[in-house]
Amino acid sequence: MLFDPNNHVIKLCAQGMNLEGEGKREEALKLFQMAWDDAINNLEKFTSAHYIARHQRNISEKLKWDEIALVLALKVNDENVKGLYPSLYLNIGKCHEDLNDIDNAKKNYELAHSFIHFLPDDGYGKMIKDGIMNGIARVKII
Numbered sequence: 001m002l003f004d005p006n007n008h009v010i011k012l013c014a015q016g017m018n019l020e021g022e023g024k025r026e027e028a029l030k031l032f033q034m035a036w037d038d039a040i041n042n043l044e045k046f047t048s049a050h051y052i053a054r055h056q057r058n059i060s061e062k063l064k065w066d067e068i069a070l071v072l073a074l075k076v077n078d079e080n081v082k083g084l085y086p087s088l089y090l091n092i093g094k095c096h097e098d099l100n101d102i103d104n105a106k107k108n109y110e111l112a113h114s115f116i117h118f119l120p121d122d123g124y125g126k127m128i129k130d131g132i133m134n135g136i137a138r139v140k141i142i
Contacts, residue, residue, distance in 0.1 A: 066091045
């Protein structure tokens, strides 16, 4: 994958994920915010924005950060990033669904589905595919 484990921003995000796993959400968010502040390229900014989104207390703020992450991911010039698009569109679709904006939920679930072939054939890929298909079923498209 394209993530350098020696990269400062990636290290901060990894440390934040460890804190997240320990249930220390506020401490994790501080590290993700620090990663965002220190990020110098689209990949670093995308990565930190993705984790910041996961820690928002309301759906509108989560949607804002998920959209920031997607815009940045779309600017990363690396084919490997396309495997992340389904998850990003799924997250945005779910936010719209939770905000009762079904038209935008449908649009984003459709976009997530259009990139499904980039997902790896593993547990992560299956989880994202299932999420997309469940979202599609909930808003009754495709």
